[in-house]
Amino acid sequence: MSLSAINLAYLAASLLFLFGLKGLTHPRTAVRGNLLGALGMLLAIVATLLDRRILSYQMILAGFVAGAAVGTILALRIQMTAMPQMVAVLNGFGGGASVLVAGAALVEAVHLPGSPGLQMRIATAASGLIGGLTFWGSLVAFGKLQGVVSERVLTFPGHRAVNLLLAAVAVALGILVVLDPGQVSSYWLLIAAASVIGVLLVLPVGGADMPVVVALLNSYSGLAAAATGFVLSNNVLIIAGSLVGASGLILTGIMCRAMNRSLSNVLFGGGGGGAGGGPADEVYGGKVRSTSADEVAMLLEGARRVVIVPGYGMAVAQAQHPIQDLASALGARDVEVEFGIHPVAGRMPGHMNVLLAEANVPYEQLRDMDEVNPTFQETDVVLVIGANDVVNPVARTDPSSPIAGMPILDVDKARSVVVIKRSLSPGFAGIPNPLFADERTLMLFGDGKKAVLDLVEALKES
C-alpha cells in the first residue's frame, strides 16, 4: 500500500474519531459514536499493517493477542463502581505506550545515518516526559482508588521543593536529549525523572479530589500520543492525541470549577481537614432530628416531587439498585422522581450517572446541578444518600470555610430533606454540615443500602 493511500486511510480514521466523539454528545447517538471511533481505530491499524516497512508480523500479532486478551478481560469483568480505577489504568497504559514508541523511534533514528531532525528530538523529549508522568501518576491514582495506597493526603516536608527540583532535572535531561540524541541514556533518565514526578504529583491528592486527577491524566495521555505523533510526523496520532488532550482539559476545568478551586490548589494545596464552619458540637448540639424508615416512607408517599441526591457513599454502600427500586415504587404512586447529580460526586466525572444507569434508572431522570438547582424550591422531599460536602450550605454562607464558593446542590431550599448517613462524621472537607441540624432535615442513620431497602419495604406495607 502506498504512503498516500495509508495517509488517506488515516484521514478517514481521523474523521471517524471526530464523528465518534460528536456521537457522545447525546445518549441516543452515543453507542453508535463509540462504534464509529472503534471503526476508525480498526481502519488506522489495518492501513498501518499494510505499510511496506513492516518485515515481520510475529511480534505484532503476539502483542495484539496479549493486549486484546487483557483488555477484554478488564473491560468485561470490571464493576461499574470500579470504573475510575479502570480509566486510571487505561490512561497509564496509553502514556506508557507513548514512552515506549518514542523511545524506539529515538533508538532507531540514532542507528540510521544522519542526525534526527529538531522536531523529532524535541517531541521525543516531550513524549517521554508526559508519558512517563502519566504512566506512574495513573498507577498511583489506581492504587488510591483501589485502596492499595491511602486515599488520604500523603505529603512530606519539602515536598514542593523536591517537585521543583525534579522538574528542573527533567527539563535539563530533556534539553540533553534534544542537544545530543545519540546519548540515548539521557532519554531513559528523563523517563525515570518523569516517573518520580508522576508519583509525587498524585500522592498528595486526596480521595475526593480524584475526579480532577483522573481527568488531568486523561488529558496527558492524549497529549503524550500527540507528542508521539510529532516524533513520527504522523498526522492521525497528532489529531487523535490532541482531541483527547482537549477532552481531558475540558473535564479538568469543569471539575475544578465544580469545587471552586484552581488546578494548582488541587494538586499542591493538600485539601481536606480544614477548619471553619464552627466545631461540630456547636453546629449539631441538640438540633439533629433522627427518624425512622416508616416515617420517611410516609413523607415520601405524600410528596408530589422527590429529588434523590447521591454521593460517593452510595457507590460504597452499593445502594444504587435498591434506590432504583425506591424510585420506581414512588413513580408507580405518581410521585415525580428525579436525581440531582453534582459534577464531582463520586471518584470521576460522571461516575454517579453510570452507576444509576446500570441500575436501570432512565437517563431522563438524571439531572445535573444546573438543571436541578432551580427546582428545589418546588421539591417536597430531597433524599440525600452518601453525599455531604456537595450539599453543605456553608459553601454559600461562610467565606472562611474550605469549601467557600463551591457550587453546591441547594437541597436546603426544599420543603424537607432526609439524609441517609451512618453518623454525623464529616465529609472530605472535614467540616460539620449545618444542613443536618436544619429544622427541615431528618436524619435516617444507618447503612445506605439497608436504609433504602427498609424504605422500599415500608412503602410496600403502607
Place this chain on the structure above:
Amino acid sequence: MESFVVSLTIFVLAVVVGFEIITKVPPLLHTPLMSGSNAISGITLIGAVLSAGTQHTTLTTILGLSAVVFATVNVVGGFLVTHRMLRMFRRER
C-alpha cells in the same frame, strides 16, 4: 521546519475542533467520554506496530512489542468498556 509547521497547524486545528465538540458532551456521559476518548488516545498503537514490525534492532523490536501490548489493552479495553457502559443508558419505558 516546513513539515513542523504543517504538523503544528494540524495540532492546533484538532485541539480547537476537539474543544468545540467536547464542550457539548453532557455531564451525564462524562465517564464514557473519558473511557472512549482514552481508547482513541490508544492510537499510539500504530506507532507501536511500526516499531515492532520493522525489526530495526532487537531493542526497538522489544520496545515496540511492549508498546503494542500496552496500546492494545488501551484500545480494546477502552472501546469495549465504553460500549458496555453506553448500552446501559436507556430511556423511560
